[in-house]
Amino acid sequence: MPDTLLIIEDEALLGSELARFFRKRNWDVTLARDLKEAEQYLCQQSIDPLVVLSDMNLPDGNALDFLEAIKPKIGSSEWVFATGYGSVADSVRAVRLGAYDFIEKPCDPERLNLLIEGAGRSARAQRRLQQQTEAENSRYSLDALIGNSLVTNNLRQMIKQMANVPFSSLIISGETGTGKGLIARILHYTGSRAQAPLIEINCAALPRELLESELFGYEAGAFTGAKKRHRGLFEQAHTGTLFLDEIGEMDLDLQTKLLKAVEDLRIRRLGSETEIAIDVQIIAATNLDLLQKVEQGQFRSDLYHRLNVMSLRVPSLKERKQDLEQLVPLFIADSNRKSAKNVRHISQQAWEMIKNYNWPGNIRELSNVLERCVLLAHDEQLPEQWLQLNNPPPNTNHFNPNNGIFLPLDGSLSLQDIEKYVIQEVLNRTDENVTAAARMLGTTRETLRYRVQKYNLRCKP
Ligand SMILES: Nc1ncnc2c1ncn2[C@@H]1O[C@H](COP(=O)(O)OP(=O)(O)OP(=O)(O)O)[C@@H](O)[C@H]1O
Ligand SMILES: [Mg+2]
Missing domain, CATH: 3.40.50.300 (P-loop containing nucleotide triphosphate hydrolases)
Known part of the structure; x- marks a missing residue:
C-alpha cells in the first residue's frame, strides 16, 4: 500500500504538478488548497499522512501556526515546508516544532524528491519506535490479566x-x-x-x-x-x-x-x-x-x-474456573504461534476434562499442559489424550469411614467439590436411596434431589 503524502499548496497549477509528480513515485497524494481544507482531511476524514509537504504562507494563515495547533491531534508525520521567502525566525520555530526540513521555492524536483523520501524514512522509523514502546507498556497493562x-x-x-x-x-x-x-x-x-x-x-x-x-x-x-x-x-x-x-x-x-x-x-x-x-x-x-x-x-x-x-x-484457578474460557484459547494461540501449529478445535470432552480438573499448579500448569497438547497435535484438534489430567482421589487412608467422611482440607477440593463428594458418598452408602440419604444429611428430599440434579449424580427415582 502506498504511503500517504499530504500537499498543502494554494497555487493551483503548482499543487497539481506536485501531486502528479509524487503520484508517479508511488505516493498516495492528497492535495489541500488551504489550511481549512487540510484540517478537514486530517481531522474529519482522518487521513494519516506519513509526510506533509506544505507551503509556508497560505490564504487562511501561517503553516507553522497550523502545525503547532494540529500536532497534538494527529499521528506522527514528518513535515517539510516549502517557502518563497524563508526567514531565519521561521526556520528556528519550525525546528522547535519538530519539522523535518525546509526547501526554498522554486525547488528542484529531484532535490524535493530526495527530501520527501528522507522524511518518509524518518517518519516510518518513528512510527516503528512508537509501536514498540506501546507494545511494552501494553504488555503489562491491566488487560494482560486475562x-x-x-x-x-x-x-x-x-x-x-x-x-x-x-x-x-x-x-x-x-x-x-x-x-x-x-x-x-x-x-x-x-x-x-x-x-x-x-x-x-x-x-x-x-x-x-x-x-x-x-x-x-x-x-x-x-x-x-x-x-x-x-x-x-x-x-x-x-x-x-x-x-x-x-x-x-x-x-x-x-x-x-x-x-x-x-x-x-x-x-x-x-x-x-x-x-x-x-x-x-x-x-x-x-x-x-x-x-x-x-x-x-x-x-x-x-x-x-x-x-x-x-x-x-x-x-487459585479452581476458584475462577470461568476464566478457562478466555485462558484456554489464549494459551493455545500462543503455543500455535511458537510451534507453527494450527490447533483450533477443542472437543466437548476436552473442555470437560479441563473444567473438572482442579489445577493445583494453576495458570502456569494450564499453560504448560496446553503447550504440550499443541506440540503433539497432528491437526486442528486439541489432542485430549495428551491432557492427562487426573484429580488425586481424596486421601482417605487413615480413617474408618463407617460413620463419617474424611475430607482433605489441603485445598485440593473446592467447597462445591466437597458438597458433591459428600452427597455422592452418602448415596453410595444408602444404595442411592434419597430418603435415607436426606435423613443422614439432615435435609429434605427436595433439597437433596435438587443437588443430585445439579451435580449430575445418580439416585433411585
Ligand atoms: N490472569 C492471567 N492471564 C494471563 N496470563 C496469566 C494470568 N495469570 C498468570 N498468567 C501467566 O501464567 C504464568 C505464571 O504466572 P506467574 O509467574 O505470575 O505466577 P506466580 O504466582 O508468580 O507463581 P510462583 O508462585 O510459582 O512464582 C506466567 O506466564 C503468567 O504470565
Ligand atoms: Mg512468581
Missing part, C-alpha cells in the same frame, strides 16, 4: 485502585502459578513509578550471604571476592519498585536488615560506613501462609506488619 470471572474482575479492579495510590509496600499472596509475578509487573507498569526501574529478585533462589550482598551492594574488599564496588538492588530500584519474590523464604536474620532498610529508607552497602537514602516501593510475593510463619516464629511479625500495609490475595 479472565472474565467475577473473581478476576474484582481482582483487576483492586489492582487498578492500588496502582493509583503511592503505597510503600504490598504483599501479594497466592498459590504457585496464580499470576503473582504478572500482577507485580502490572502494578509497577500501570503505577506512577512506571518510568523508573522495576527490579526483581527471588529470595528463595540465593543463599543468605549472596542475597544480602545483592540487595544491599558492597564496597570493594568488603569480603573475599568483592573486587569492585557493587550497587545493590535497593539502589538500582531507586525511585522505582523492588519486587521481592518468595519473601517467605528469607532468612530471619536478613529479615531484620530488610525491616531496618524499609523503615529508615536508608541502606548501607556491605563494608561501607555511609548510609544512602533510597526511595523504593516494595512489592513482596509469597505462596506460603505468612501469618502462619509468623506464628511459628519463622517470619518476623514486625516485618510482616510493615510490608502488609496493603495486601492482595490472588485466588
Whole structure:
C-alpha cells in the first residue's frame, strides 16, 4: 500500500504538478488548497499522512501556526515546508516544532524528491519506535490479566485502585502459578513509578550471604571476592519498585536488615560506613501462609506488619474456573504461534476434562499442559489424550469411614467439590436411596434431589 503524502499548496497549477509528480513515485497524494481544507482531511476524514509537504504562507494563515495547533491531534508525520521567502525566525520555530526540513521555492524536483523520501524514512522509523514502546507498556497493562470471572474482575479492579495510590509496600499472596509475578509487573507498569526501574529478585533462589550482598551492594574488599564496588538492588530500584519474590523464604536474620532498610529508607552497602537514602516501593510475593510463619516464629511479625500495609490475595484457578474460557484459547494461540501449529478445535470432552480438573499448579500448569497438547497435535484438534489430567482421589487412608467422611482440607477440593463428594458418598452408602440419604444429611428430599440434579449424580427415582 502506498504511503500517504499530504500537499498543502494554494497555487493551483503548482499543487497539481506536485501531486502528479509524487503520484508517479508511488505516493498516495492528497492535495489541500488551504489550511481549512487540510484540517478537514486530517481531522474529519482522518487521513494519516506519513509526510506533509506544505507551503509556508497560505490564504487562511501561517503553516507553522497550523502545525503547532494540529500536532497534538494527529499521528506522527514528518513535515517539510516549502517557502518563497524563508526567514531565519521561521526556520528556528519550525525546528522547535519538530519539522523535518525546509526547501526554498522554486525547488528542484529531484532535490524535493530526495527530501520527501528522507522524511518518509524518518517518519516510518518513528512510527516503528512508537509501536514498540506501546507494545511494552501494553504488555503489562491491566488487560494482560486475562479472565472474565467475577473473581478476576474484582481482582483487576483492586489492582487498578492500588496502582493509583503511592503505597510503600504490598504483599501479594497466592498459590504457585496464580499470576503473582504478572500482577507485580502490572502494578509497577500501570503505577506512577512506571518510568523508573522495576527490579526483581527471588529470595528463595540465593543463599543468605549472596542475597544480602545483592540487595544491599558492597564496597570493594568488603569480603573475599568483592573486587569492585557493587550497587545493590535497593539502589538500582531507586525511585522505582523492588519486587521481592518468595519473601517467605528469607532468612530471619536478613529479615531484620530488610525491616531496618524499609523503615529508615536508608541502606548501607556491605563494608561501607555511609548510609544512602533510597526511595523504593516494595512489592513482596509469597505462596506460603505468612501469618502462619509468623506464628511459628519463622517470619518476623514486625516485618510482616510493615510490608502488609496493603495486601492482595490472588485466588487459585479452581476458584475462577470461568476464566478457562478466555485462558484456554489464549494459551493455545500462543503455543500455535511458537510451534507453527494450527490447533483450533477443542472437543466437548476436552473442555470437560479441563473444567473438572482442579489445577493445583494453576495458570502456569494450564499453560504448560496446553503447550504440550499443541506440540503433539497432528491437526486442528486439541489432542485430549495428551491432557492427562487426573484429580488425586481424596486421601482417605487413615480413617474408618463407617460413620463419617474424611475430607482433605489441603485445598485440593473446592467447597462445591466437597458438597458433591459428600452427597455422592452418602448415596453410595444408602444404595442411592434419597430418603435415607436426606435423613443422614439432615435435609429434605427436595433439597437433596435438587443437588443430585445439579451435580449430575445418580439416585433411585
Ligand atoms: N490472569 C492471567 N492471564 C494471563 N496470563 C496469566 C494470568 N495469570 C498468570 N498468567 C501467566 O501464567 C504464568 C505464571 O504466572 P506467574 O509467574 O505470575 O505466577 P506466580 O504466582 O508468580 O507463581 P510462583 O508462585 O510459582 O512464582 C506466567 O506466564 C503468567 O504470565
Ligand atoms: Mg512468581
